[in-house]
Amino acid sequence: EVQLVQSGAEVKKPGESLKISCTGSGYSFTSYWSGWVRQMPGKGLEWVGIVYPGDSSTRYSPSFEGQVTISADKSISTAYLQWSSLKASDTAMYYCARRGYHYDRTGYYYYFDYWGQGTLVTVSS
Amino acid sequence: QSVLTQPPSASVTPGQRVTISCSGSSSNIGSNAVNWYQQLPGTAPKLLIYNNNQRPSGVPDRFSGSRSGTSASLAISGLQSDDEADYYCAAWDDSLNGVIFGGGTKLTVL
Numbered sequence: 001e002v003q004l005v006q007s008g009a010e011v012k013k014p015g016e017s018l019k020i021s022c023t024g025s026g027y028s029f030t031s032y033w034s035g036w037v038r039q040m041p042g043k044g045l046e047w048v049g050i051v052y053p054g055d056s057s058t059r060y061s062p063s064f065e066g067q068v069t070i071s072a073d074k075s076i077s078t079a080y081l082q083w084s085s086l087k088a089s090d091t092a093m094y095y096c097a098r099r100g101y102h103y104d105r106t107g108y109y110y111y112f113d114y115w116g117q118g119t120l121v122t123v124s125s
Numbered sequence: 126q127s128v129l130t131q132p133p134s135a136s137v138t139p140g141q142r143v144t145i146s147c148s149g150s151s152s153n154i155g156s157n158a159v160n161w162y163q164q165l166p167g168t169a170p171k172l173l174i175y176n177n178n179q180r181p182s183g184v185p186d187r188f189s190g191s192r193s194g195t196s197a198s199l200a201i202s203g204l205q206s207d208d209e210a211d212y213y214c215a216a217w218d219d220s221l222n223g224v225i226f227g228g229g230t231k232l233t234v235l
Contacts (some may be wrong), residue, residue: 115169
C-alpha cells in the first residue's frame with residue numbers, strides 16, 4: 001500500500017528556519033517525483049515544486065523559487081521542504097504528494113495520485 | 126487570481142447532476158491534460174480524474190471529466206451528501222513551466 005507520512009505540526013517565529021518531511025513507503029521512492037503543495041488558511045491549492053529522489057533534480061513554481069528549498073534523501077525515502085527565514089505569510093498547510101504517471105501512445109501524463117496527511121506550519125511572533 | 130478559472134461555488138440537491146467548469150488557455154488546458162482533485166472538509170486532496178477523463182481505481186463512475194479546447198469540466202451524477210467537498214482542476218502550464226490549480230469550487234449538497 002502506497003503511503004506518504006508527513007512530519008507533525010510546527011509553530012515558529014518569524015525569521016526562524018524550518019524543515020518538514022514526507023516519508024514514502026509501499027513503492028519505489030526513487031522512481032517517482034515527489035511534490036509539495038501549499039494551502040493557505042481558507043484558500044485553494046498552490047503548487048510549490050517537485051523533486052526526483054533518483055538524482056535530486058528539482059523544479060519550482062516561479063512563485064516559490066528562492067523562497068523555499070526542496071530536497072530528498074533516497075536512502076530513507078524522504079522528501080523535504082525547508083525555509084531559511086520564515087515569514088508570517090508562510091503560515092499554511094503543506095501537503096506532499098507522489099507524482100504518478102500514465103503512459104500511452106500519445107505520451108506521458110502526470111498527476112498527484114497519493115497525498116500525505118498535511119503538515120500545518122504556523123508562523124507567529 | 127488563479128490561471129485556471131472555476132466557479133467559486135455550486136449547490137445541488139441529492140440525486141441531481143452537476144457540472145463544474147475549468148477555463149484556461151492555450152499554454153495549459155489547450156495543450157496539456159487536466160486532472161481533478163476532490164478535497165473533503167479537513168482532509169488532504171484526492172485524485173478524482175486524470176488525463177482529462179480517466180478515473181483512478183476506486184473512483185465511482187458517477188464522476189466523469191472532459192476537455193474541449195481551452196476548457197475542461199467535471200460532471201458528477203447521482204449526487205450524494207458525501208460528495209460535499211471542494212473540487213480543483215489542475216494542469217501543467219508551458220509558460221509558467223509548472224503545475225497550476227484552479228481556484229476551487231465548493232460544492233454544497235442541499
